[in-house]
Every structure is written in C-alpha cells, then in structure tokens.
Amino acid sequence: MAKVKYYYDPETLSYRKIERKKRKTLQYAMIFLLGSALFGFLFVFIASQFVQSPRERALKRELSNLQLQYDILDKHVDDAFAALENVEDRDNNIYRLYFEANPIPNEQRRAGFGGVNRYRKYEGYDNSKLIIESNKRLDLLQKAIVVQSKSLDEIAVLAADKEKFLSSIPAIQPVKNEDLKRMASGYGYRTDPFTKVRKFHFGMDFTAPRGTPIYATGDGEVIRADNRSTGYGNHIRIDHGYGYQSLYGHLFKYNVKANQKVKRGDLIGFVGSTGRSEAPHLHYEVFKDGERINPINFYYGNLSAEEYALLLEKASLENQSLD
Template identity: 75%
Template sequence: MNKVKYYYDSETLSYRKIERKKRTTFKYAFMFILAASLFAFMFVFIAGQYVESPKTKALKRELQNMQLQYELLNKKMAHAETVLTNIAERDNNIYRVYFEANPIPEEQRRAGFGGINRYKELEGFDNSKLIIESNKRLDILEKQIVVQSKSLDEIAVLAEEKEKLLAAIPAIQPVRNEDLKRMASGYGMRSDPFTKVRKMHWGMDFSAPRGTPVYASGDGVVTRADNNASGYGNHIRIDHGYGYESLYAHLFKYNVKKNQKVNRGDLIGFVGSTGRSEAPHLHYEIFKDGSRINPINFYYGSLTAEEFNELLEHASLENQSLD
C-alpha cells in the first residue's frame, strides 16, 4: 500500500495531504523505464561478450569445421599437385620422347585464368583469402588434369600407332633356322650363277629343301602372288604400310592370294626353284619407300645374338648367289 505524505500549511496551521501531479508521475515512470532499459542493454551487451549463446557456439563450431575442411582440402590438393607434376614429367621426358612427340610447354600446363575476377563473390568475408586461394588452386589443378588427360589420350593414340608400326615392320627371318640348309648369299655384289659376272644382289638367298614353309615377316596385305615378274618365278609381295614392302621369290607354291591380310609369322608359301634359280631356295628382299634395303637389319624378332652374328658372317661373304 502506497504511503500517504503530508505537509504543514503555516497559513491554516494544519497538515495537508501532498497530491502528486500526473506529469511528475509520468516523468518518474519514464525515467524508471529508461534506466531499466539501459541496464538491460548493458547486461545483454556485457553478457554477450563473456557468455556465448547456443546459436553462437554452433556458428563458431561450424566456422572452425569449415576452416579445418579447407586446410584438409589444401593438403589433398598439394598431394594431387605433386602426383600430377610427376605424371607430367614422365609424360614429357619418357612417353613423348619415346613416341617422338613434342612435349607440352610448362606455361600451358600451369596457366592460370586471366580476364575478369572469377572470385569476386567470395570477397568480403572473414576467411575470404583462404577460400579464394583454395578455389584458385582447385581451378588450376582441374585445368592441369584436363591438359594431362588430353595428353594421355594423344599418347594412347601414338602408342596404338607405334604398336601397329612395330607389328608391320618385317622383323623375322622368313625361313626358320631349323629348316635352313645354309644362308647361301647375302645383300651386295655377288657372282651371277649363270653369267659368272659380279653384279648387285638385292636380297638374301636362304637355301632350303623344296616345300619348306615360308612365313610373312610382318603384318600387311598381299599385293602380288603370281609369276609375272621376270626372274622371280612364283613370288609374293606384301605391303606392310609405313613405306615397307617385302618380296618372297622362286616359290614352289602359294598359301595366300592377292589382297589377303596377313600377320607376322603366317604361312604364306613354300620354298621352290621357279624362275631364274639354280637350286631350291628363297630369295628375300625388303623395300623402304620404294628402294631396296639390306634385309640383314630386320631379323631382331626371331634370332638370338649368336644366330644373328653367324648370319651376318655368312651374308658378308662375296660368294655366288643362287639367282
């Protein structure tokens, strides 16, 4: 219950009740509310500095987790960059050297992104620098991966082409060693068996019994299997592609026909003595870009080092050829 206050009136010589004006009451009420509001604001402000709300704690944990994730992402990107650098070095210094392809310039592999600011929307935040740097590294890494991926696709095509080339080159002896009587004559100046005059012998003569199997020395397509060339008798020509062609002459009979595809090691015919021949043997020639070359350099696919040295010794003798 509110207390009633009085004052002494000297004129009436009596006590009179003090009446509070409404304006004064409103003033006091306003000051009280203002003081209470200021107090509450200060309390909340001070409490906010030292006491975290659940929402604030959750946001801080989320921010710390984000920073941790970006740090882990940067470590993973650093590892990926190391691996990619190693692949790029092997690509330039091994794969492309082997397949005779130009290396990819370093500036092309590590080029950044020019022009407009790609990361403008990431600016203005507390961790903008971290976020922008991570995004830059990720974009550059992604571009490097694309460049390397295209390079490996190119290497795969080159490898496939190289594989075809290696399979096409006439690289084995057309008559097996166990079927040979002897290597009768090599490439070079030899004595003609009919005229006894020294002249150029453009191939190698492998002496073997009639009917001895003759094998394709490389992958290719049969372009001739006939006896319409002077002196060669029954003979076969194989186009291996890449400028290579092989010829097998004086055959007893064929095992292939024109336009037939053959693989290295396929049986294509049998040793004979048709055409201008003194005895059963295989006359073997190799052409590169239309010019005859020495077949002795193309037996790495079927002979051991000892067998090749022996063949080389016999081929170098200036004896009499068999055709």
C-alpha cells in the same frame, strides 16, 4: 500507506510536512528509468561479450566445422596435385619421349583463366578469401586433369600406331634356321651363277630343300603372288605399310593370294627353284620407300645375338649367288 515525512522549520519553531512536487517526482522517475536502461544495456553488452546464446554457439560450431572441411579439402587438393604431377612427369619424360612427341610445357598445364572475374559471387563474405582460393585451386586442378587426359588420349593413339608399326616392319628371318642348309649369299656384290660376272645382289639367298615353309616377316597385305616378274619366278610381294615392302622369290608354290591380309609368322609359300635360279632357295628382298635395302638389318625379331652375328658373318662373304 506511504510514510509521511516532516522537517523542522526554525522560523516557526514547528515541524512541517514535506510536500513532494510532481515535477520533481517525474524527474526522479525519468532518472531512474534512464539509469535502469543504461544498466540493462551495459549488462547485455558485457554478457554478449562473454556469454553466447545457444544459436550463437551452434553457428560457431558450424563455422568451425566448415573451416575444418575446407582444410581437409585443401589437403585433398594437395594430394591430387601431387599425384597428377607424378603422371605429368612420366607423361613428359617417358611416354611422350618414347613416342617422339613434344612434351607439354608446365605453363600450358598450369595456365589460369583470363578475362572476367570468375569468383565475384564469392566476394563480400567473412571467409571470401578462403572460398576464392579453394575454388581457384579446384579450377586449376580440373583444367590440368583435362590437359593430361587429352595428352593420354594422344599417347594412346601414338601407342596403337607404334604397335602397328612395330608389328608391320619385316623383322624376322623368312625361313627358320633349322630348315636351312646354308645362307648362300648376302646383300652386295656377288658373282652371277650364269654369267660369272660380278654384279650387285639386292637380296639374301637362303638355301633350303624344295617345299621348305616360308613365313611372312611382318604384318601386311599381299600385293602380288604370281610369276610375271622377270627372274623371280613364282614370287610374293607384301606391302607392310610405312613405306616397307618385302619380296620372296623362286617359290615352289604359294599359300596366299593377292589382296590377302597376313600377320608376321604366317605361312605364305614354299621354297622352290622357279625363274632364274640355279638351285632350290629363297631369294628375299626388303624395300623402303621403293629402294632396296639390306635385309640383314631386319632379323632382330627371332634371332639371338649369337645367331645374328653368325648370319652377319656369312652374309658379308663375297661368294656366288644362286640367282
């Protein structure tokens, strides 16, 4: 039962009962409720600033983990760029230089993407800047890798062609040193053995016994193996490609036939003295783009420096040729 409260009335000199008006009571109730609501809101606000809910803590951990993953990804991208730059440097300064190809400028390797905004879908988030920058770097890395991959494909083609070119050049002596009696005559003016007139000798004569093996000086295809060329007797011509041909004259017999593919070092025939020849020997010529050139420049494939110097000395002597 609620307490009954009284107050002293000095006019009547008596105690009167306090009557609470309903309106006043309602006001007090409203004030109480409003105060309680404000206090509760203030409490929740303060608590939210210092106390996190389990869900908030989980989201914060997830965000922190994502930030860590982006940092790790950024480090991996840095490492990938560093490795790629090393390959690019060797590509420009070693591979492309060796194969006489123009280097790829850095502006082409690191070119961005023009036109529309490729990263619009990543805008409007708390970490948009981080996400956009990461995607930009990944796109640049991917494009740089594609450019480098195409460059290496080009280098592979150049390397294969270079290897074919190097194996095709007539680069060895057609008769082995141990089979030679002597190097009779070189490229240049020599005395004709039949007319005794000084005239230009367009090949090199290697004196060797009849039947001495003769070897192809480079990869190629035999285009002639016959005796239908004046003066050469039985002879072989090999087309090496790249404008190079080699000729082997005065043979005793053949070991190949026309249209046959040969490799450098293959046995193609044997020394003889057919045609316009004074004694058994091999007359050897090299052509470049249809012009006869000095064969002495093409023996780096199987002679030492000392052997080459001796051959050069003998080839420079102006003596009598054997054909």
